[in-house]
Amino acid sequence: MERELISKKDLLDQTGISYGQLYRWKRKQLIPEEWFIRKSTFTGQETFFPKDLILARIDKILNMKDDLSLDQVAGKLSPSLPDYEMRKCDLMKRNIVSNVVLQRFAGQDPDPTVYAFEMILYLYVIDSLLQAGDMSLEEGERLLAAMRDHFPNFEGKPCELIFLRKMGVSSFALVSVPSQVYFDSGVKIVARLSMTEAIERLKSKLI
């Protein structure tokens, strides 16, 4: 599960941005602190980034900054939960969460029910795990309960969802990032998904 990394020098070469821009974006929190990974190399200490994440992010910033100010871009990219609500029927119409999930987990709510961003996020996460074929519907219910109980505890701090199985028995864990978790040998990690990224993906879908 080790992520491919890119050094700062290669990143600047590849994207054509300058040190000044990179540091400015860091100051504006367009690039999260956790992505700056310090490693010692034979030339001394160097900074590395998760390659897929940083390239996608820089692409996004470069595209957005033509018509938005940096502060506006920061608002769009920040991991904090927006005050965004949506009606159930709109979720269905815009295909943000699939019908199956809505029926199963929110079947009893009438169509005009308004969901807060958190709830949409939970449904969205469940939906993406179901679509990947990693999880069954029953497990989805337990995941929903787990996220409802524990996700607000992170108070906007970055966290990760780990979905694991041992001997056919599944369980979920929400852990803060960065953290290291080790399991015994029988445990298989089915999915590991960053909630911060999920929030971002969902935001770009909604807004």
Add this chain to the structure above:
Amino acid sequence: MSETVLPDLRLVGTSTAAGGRYNRVKITGECEVSGDLACRKMSAMGNISVEGTLSSDELSLTGEAVIRGTVRAGTIRGRGELRFANAARVDKVDFTGNVSVRGDLEAERFLLSGACSIDGLLNADLLEIRLYGPCRVKEIGGESLVVKRSRVSKLMGLVNAGGPAMLTADVIEGDSVELSNTEAGVVRGNRVVIGPDCAIGKVEYRTSLAVHKSAVVKERVRI
């Protein structure tokens, strides 16, 4: 904090305060704030210490300030000694004296005449340091970085007990970098000028590099 009417806080002499939210804070003398302090404008003369976080749009200081929590400010100006035990995010710093930060310091503009010790990253769009004493920064990053030695410190160097007016850093990265009296492991930039009395391990530059004859650069790489 915009519409509500916030009270002012004025303290003279030796005093303590609990903290809280204020419009203007004026402190003359010695003051210990035991909690978080948030205000629009703050001016302090003397010794002040804040146990919690400090946030202010405008901060002017004469004397010594010790802040244990994180600092968020619009502008910080003044002279004396600043000690932050945590990270700080400031729009503009214009300070004369000694600045020490036990974390990262982020600022759009960082203008300092004096000495400093920053344990983390000093991240500034525009950075100008006039060296009057020893400066120790782990990492510096930004767009335009200028480090000069003040003329006075040459004379003061003869009697100065605090150490020579030098900047020591592990890494310095910027678009335009102008250094003098600096000891650094690696300097990376587009346009790099290494001035007098520098000792640099490695310079990586893109467009231009100029090295003063009294500077020592072990390795030069053009990328």
